[in-house]
Amino acid sequence: xxxxxxxxxxxxxxxxxxxxxxxxxxxxxxxxxxxxxxxxxxxxxxxxxxxxxxxxxxxxxxxxxxxxxxxxxxxxxxxxxxxxxxxxxxxxxxxxxxxxxxxxxxxxxxxxxxxxxxxxxxxxxxxxxxxxxxxxxxxxxxxxxxxxxxxxxxxxxxxxxxxxxxxxxxxxxxxxxxxxxxxxxxxxxxxxxxxxxxxxxxxxxxxxxxxxxxxxxxxxxxxxxxxxxxxxxxxxxxxxxxxxxxxxxxxxxxxxxxxxxxxxxxxxxxxxxxxxxxxxxxxxxxxxxxxxxxxxxxxxxxxxxxxxx
Amino acid sequence: xxxxxxxxxxxxxxxxxxxxxxxxxxxxxxxxxxxxxxxxxxxxxxxxxxxxxxxxxxxxxxxxxxxxxxxxxxxxxxxxxxxxxxxxxxxxxxxxxxxxxxxxxxxxxxxxxxxxxxxxxxxxxxxxxxxxxxxxxxxxxxxxxxxxxxxxxxxxxxxxxxxxxxxxxxxxxxxxxxxxxxxxxxxxxxxxxxxxxxxxxxxx
Numbered sequence: 001x002x003x004x005x006x007x008x009x010x011x012x013x014x015x016x017x018x019x020x021x022x023x024x025x026x027x028x029x030x031x032x033x034x035x036x037x038x039x040x041x042x043x044x045x046x047x048x049x050x051x052x053x054x055x056x057x058x059x060x061x062x063x064x065x066x067x068x069x070x071x072x073x074x075x076x077x078x079x080x081x082x083x084x085x086x087x088x089x090x091x092x093x094x095x096x097x098x099x100x101x102x103x104x105x106x107x108x109x110x111x112x113x114x115x116x117x118x119x120x121x122x123x124x125x126x127x128x129x130x131x132x133x134x135x136x137x138x139x140x141x142x143x144x145x146x147x148x149x150x151x152x153x154x155x156x157x158x159x160x161x162x163x164x165x166x167x168x169x170x171x172x173x174x175x176x177x178x179x180x181x182x183x184x185x186x187x188x189x190x191x192x193x194x195x196x197x198x199x200x201x202x203x204x205x206x207x208x209x210x211x212x213x214x215x216x217x218x219x220x221x222x223x224x225x226x227x228x229x230x231x232x233x234x235x236x237x238x239x240x241x242x243x244x245x246x247x248x249x250x251x252x253x254x255x256x257x258x259x260x261x262x263x264x265x266x267x268x269x270x271x272x273x274x275x276x277x278x279x280x281x282x283x284x285x286x287x288x289x290x291x292x293x294x295x296x297x298x299x300x301x302x303x304x305x306x307x308x309x
Numbered sequence: 310x311x312x313x314x315x316x317x318x319x320x321x322x323x324x325x326x327x328x329x330x331x332x333x334x335x336x337x338x339x340x341x342x343x344x345x346x347x348x349x350x351x352x353x354x355x356x357x358x359x360x361x362x363x364x365x366x367x368x369x370x371x372x373x374x375x376x377x378x379x380x381x382x383x384x385x386x387x388x389x390x391x392x393x394x395x396x397x398x399x400x401x402x403x404x405x406x407x408x409x410x411x412x413x414x415x416x417x418x419x420x421x422x423x424x425x426x427x428x429x430x431x432x433x434x435x436x437x438x439x440x441x442x443x444x445x446x447x448x449x450x451x452x453x454x455x456x457x458x459x460x461x462x463x464x465x466x467x468x469x470x471x472x473x474x475x476x477x478x479x480x481x482x483x484x485x486x487x488x489x490x491x492x493x494x495x496x497x498x499x500x501x502x503x504x505x506x507x508x509x510x511x512x513x
Contacts, residue, residue: 064350076484079349129481131351176482247482266426266479268418273411279343279352283413 046118046200048138053194054122055291059202060133064276066207070127071228072176073162073169074209080171081209087168088229090213099159099234102150109213113199116140120203121196121217126258126290128222132272137217138206139198143191151187151235158190159183159240160216161232177243183227184240184254185218186299194219194295197230220292222256253309257300258290262309317384328391335363336402353410360403365476367396368469369493376500390446393465397443400436400472428478435471438464469494 059065071081093109122136146158162181166172172179189195198217199206206212211228218225224244234240244252251265260270271283289296300308310318339359342348348355371392377383385392412419422429442462444450451458473494476487 060350068350072482076480076482078351078354131354174485176484263425266428268422268426270418271415273351273353275351279340279356279410281353283415 046138046203046205048118048120048200048203051119051121053295054120054136055124055134057122057124057134059122059136060274060276062202065133065135065201066209068131068133068275069209070129070223071209071211073172073179073181073229075171076176084170085208085212087170088163088165088208088212089168090208090229093213093231095214095230096232097149097234098232099236100152100155101146101235102152104149112145112197112214113140116144118199119196121198121219123194123217123219124290124292125217125219125223125226126272126286128224128252128256128264128269130267130269130272130286132274132286133276134274135217136202137196137198138200138203139196139217141193142195142197142216143193145197145233146190146235154237155235156187157236157238157240158185158187159232159234159236160185160227160230161234162227163229163231178246180231181227182241182243182246183216183225184242185216185225186239187235188299189218189296192296192299194292220258220289220296222258224252225256255300255305255308257296257305257309258286259288259305259309260286261288262306313382317382320383320385321387323388325388325391328388328395332391332395332398336360336399353406357403357406357411360399360406361476364396364399364403365469365472365490367392367399368465368472369490369497371396371465372469372494372497376497380500394443394446397439400439404433404436428475431471431478432475435468435475438468438471442468466498470498 067082068078069081070078071085074081074084091109094106095109095112096106098104118138118140120136120138122134125133125135142158160183162179163169164172164180185195196217197214198211199214201207201210206215211226211230214230215228216226216230225242239254242252242254244256245254258269263269269286272286273281273283287293339348339356343352343356346352348359371389374385374389374392377385408414408419412422423433424430442464445454445458445461454461473487473491476490480487
């Protein structure tokens with residue numbers, strides 16, 4: 001974080017909230033205002049500051065981002081997380097940080113966030129299933145957290161785990177995946193400034209179906225790498241096992257970089273469709289590294305990306 | 310009058326043309342929902358899925374006609390053709406939704422997908438198997454083909470199996486619902502062979 005340009009503007013200083021809420025909410029709000037009522041529910045603004053890493057593409061609406069999710073702990077249907085994630089208790093929340101770090105321990109959510117500058121990062125999000133969104137995440141750089149806990153020499157990878165709590169995450173009672181959900185990054189990927197720990201979106205605390213209270217966001221990789229509701233972060237010197245790779249190694253690699261030239265064995269990755277375009281939405285070409293080539297291509301110099309997919 | 314008799318009387322009272330009249334209603338309803346936001350934020354996938362799943366349900370109902378008659382004495386024979394033709398109609402709509410809405414006529418990607426992606430290949434194969442059946446679902450063909458007609462229409466067995474496999478294969482991970490459909494398909498096919506073997510054994 002040191003040396004990075006910052007300002008003290010809040011996102012709310014630039015764009016009125018109404019402008020980034022969707023039309024329906026806007027209309028409802030206008031209706032409520034016309035009736036003399038308060039416009040919309042009281043929202044806890046996180047006060048995230050804008051970031052130079054944000055795309056200027058138009059974000060998907062809050063409704064789209066929170067109603068179309070893959071979060072298999074709550075069922076495999078896209079609408080299941082929105083329906084069932086309510087059962088999840090996110091307070092108290094503890095993240096165990098262990099392995100090759102100077103300050104291992106159990107950190108409460110407040111410990112993790114305190115002292116961090118929350119930024120709004122409007123990122124493209126590309127699912128391995130060939131749909132995409134643009135999401136205004138709120139979070140801080142994973143590098144800031146790793147620097148705070150002190151990464152020891154020799155650590156090469158960061159492993160993450162999602163909460164296991166079948167009584168609240170009903171689909172964990174079924175063997176859809178091998179729980180807990182596991183993900184991992186190479187240390188240099190984890191330290192890249194694009195990689196964030198997200199605690200919210202649209203300047204509000206993270207909705208449960210999107211991985212409350214804290215999740216990873218790695219915008220140049222397929223969405224399944226951006227693990228949700230994290231309870232464990234481990235620094236290791238070996239490539240950690242990752243859930244989809246364990247299930248189907250021929251289809252899901254450890255790297256899972258967005259790459260239009262390397263197809264999923266069961267479908268093409270050459271094009272994608274942005275969610276929210278209705279029944280006649282067009283497909284658009286998928287970009288190398290999801291459009292973040294300039295920032296991350298150097299991480300993979302000399303690597304055969306059709307082998308390390 | 311037993312319950313079975315009453316059910317059969319009710320089934321007989323419905324003329325087959327009624328089924329053809331109501332057949333497009335679900336498709337029209339999903340299209341309407343898709344256009345008005347009722348299918349969620351990704352209506353293309355949702356419409357594709359609804360059409361495909363309904364097609365599979367109709368195909369399974371078609372497979373159930375014979376076992377229902379043999380084991381429960383419920384007689385749907387009068388409507389078997391309509392069930393089959395409407396199932397084909399929904400398989401075709403499912404394919405159209407994929408070609409025109411999902412793939413937007415990106416023909417090079419479509420052709421590559423049909424050849425390269427096993428779940429799409431088998432889906433297309435299942436559809437292809439159903440084409441001659443749809444074309445010969447009329448009295449003239451039954452008369453002209455004679456015993457060959459029955460043989461030809463046994464193609465529905467591999468076609469439905471391919472449809473069930475198509476569903477299992479396209480989802481991520483091992484999901485419950487596609488397996489349930491496959492279990493129904495395999496179960497209904499097995500029901501055909503088990504009693505026949507028993508009869509053969511009884512004769513011996």
